[in-house]
Amino acid sequence: MxxxxxxxxxxxxxxxxxxxxxxxxxxxxxxxxxxxxxxxxxxxxxxxxxxxxxxxxxxxxxxxxxxxxxxxxxxxxxxxxxxxxxxxxxxxxxxxxxxxxxxxxxxxxxxxxxxxxxxxxxxxxxxxxxxxxxxxxxxxxxxxxxxxxxxxxxxxxxxxxxxxxxxxxxxxxxxxxxxxxxxxxxxxxxxxxxxxxxxxxxxxxxxxxxxxxxxxxxxxxxxxxxxxxxxxxxxxxxxxxxxxxxxxxxxETLAIRVDRHCDNALALAKHLETHPRVAWVKYPFLKSHPQYALAKKQMKAGGCVVAFEVKGGLEAGKRFFDAIALLSLSANLGDSRSIVTHPASTTHSKLLPEERAAAGITDGMVRISVGLEHLSDIIADIDQALG
The missing domain is CATH 3.40.640.10 (Type I PLP-dependent aspartate aminotransferase-like (Major domain))
Known part of the structure; x- marks a missing residue:
């Protein structure tokens, strides 16, 4: 069987x-x-x-x-x-x-x-x-x-x-x-x-x-x-x-964990789409994602990572990170704890500005690895940090 x-x-x-x-x-x-x-x-x-x-x-x-x-x-x-x-x-x-x-x-x-x-x-x-x-x-x-x-x-x-x-x-x-x-x-x-x-x-x-x-x-x-x-x-x-x-x-617990990651990430992405201080949001299973149909073909769900840009560029992004209270500032992802990262100054900081631009990494981009905390607590922390 x-x-x-x-x-x-x-x-x-x-x-x-x-x-x-x-x-x-x-x-x-x-x-x-x-x-x-x-x-x-x-x-x-x-x-x-x-x-x-x-x-x-x-x-x-x-x-x-x-x-x-x-x-x-x-x-x-x-x-x-x-x-x-x-x-x-x-x-x-x-x-x-x-x-x-x-x-x-x-x-x-x-x-x-x-x-x-x-x-x-x-x-x-x-x-x-x-x-x-x-x-x-x-x-x-x-x-x-x-x-x-x-x-x-x-x-x-x-x-x-x-x-x-x-x-x-x-x-x-x-x-x-x-x-x-x-x-x-x-x-x-x-x-x-x-x-x-x-x-x-x-x-x-x-x-x-x-x-x-x-x-x-x-x-x-x-x-x-x-x-x-x-x-x-x-x-x-x-x-x-x-x-x-x-x-x-x-x-042994991958499936049940990833199901929760994906549920939280999709809900957060939908919430951020309506936020006045967010310029854009990308998540594979968000209908506004440019490759939404392709993601649905290749993937069972959208994963744990949400990318978005804070309006106001680099300075606004720094204020957002400094205001985060619950979520972790870390370069890891896929953790049970939600993590926020600024790729331009951390994981992709060694790339030249033109290389980051070619890869679609803007100065104000935020990468969130959405964890397993209660969704309302994740959203509340992000909302207060956005101001």
Missing amino acids: KKKFETNAIRNQMGRTEHLEHSAPLFLTSSFVFENAEDMRASFAEEKERNIYSRYSNPNCTELIDKVCQMEGAESGFAFASGMAAVFSTMAALLNSGDHMVAAQSIFGSTHSLITNFFPKWSIGHTFFPIHDLAAAERAIGPNTKLMYVESPTNPGVDVLDLEALGKLAKKHNLIFVVDNCFASPYLQRPIEFGADLVIHSGTKLMDGQGRVLAGITVGRADLMDKVYRFSRITGPALSPFNAWVLSKSL
């Missing part, structure tokens, strides 16, 4: 030990022992699948990877110490000196910096394309282009990209199509169904959901993940067993 998402998230766990524990135990060990010399030789020769060293694999990490693979419809995966470790390791494992990648203009600030400031040192080139210009994306593809990278919804402007069209374009040109799915989570969106070869998550966000641990994960095609795995077992960005255990338990 095919089980539903929520059931698999709870019941997909490692086999019980001789103690018959109900909840998966922690395996806080750096290494594993062998029965004899032949067992050790065969294990290192990869003639058998077993744990050798926790930098390579660990039962807690394996449980988490298996769970996310099942959620995303992926063949294989690897868990990392942070979301950016997943982004870097995935790209570095698949790109060689002289290769070129195309990426959407609107991506996380650290990912943008990685592509523009570090990969050029290794002669890995890049071209950014406007997020809704498929023709520009195709023009950016050259004979040495190997990979296409996008986020949807985007950070921080919550734009929605046409994953199916981009997936077809990537396939046409034999590119590896990589999608950062952390704003949606596998509960709301499954990019592999739209043509993605690999899907990346910052497990720090909705997957954990309570601001406790850093984590990242990449899942997707087995042949590509084998390259990512072999790069990562040597370079050492693996997730710790404890953090993997925390995340695996967190995924």
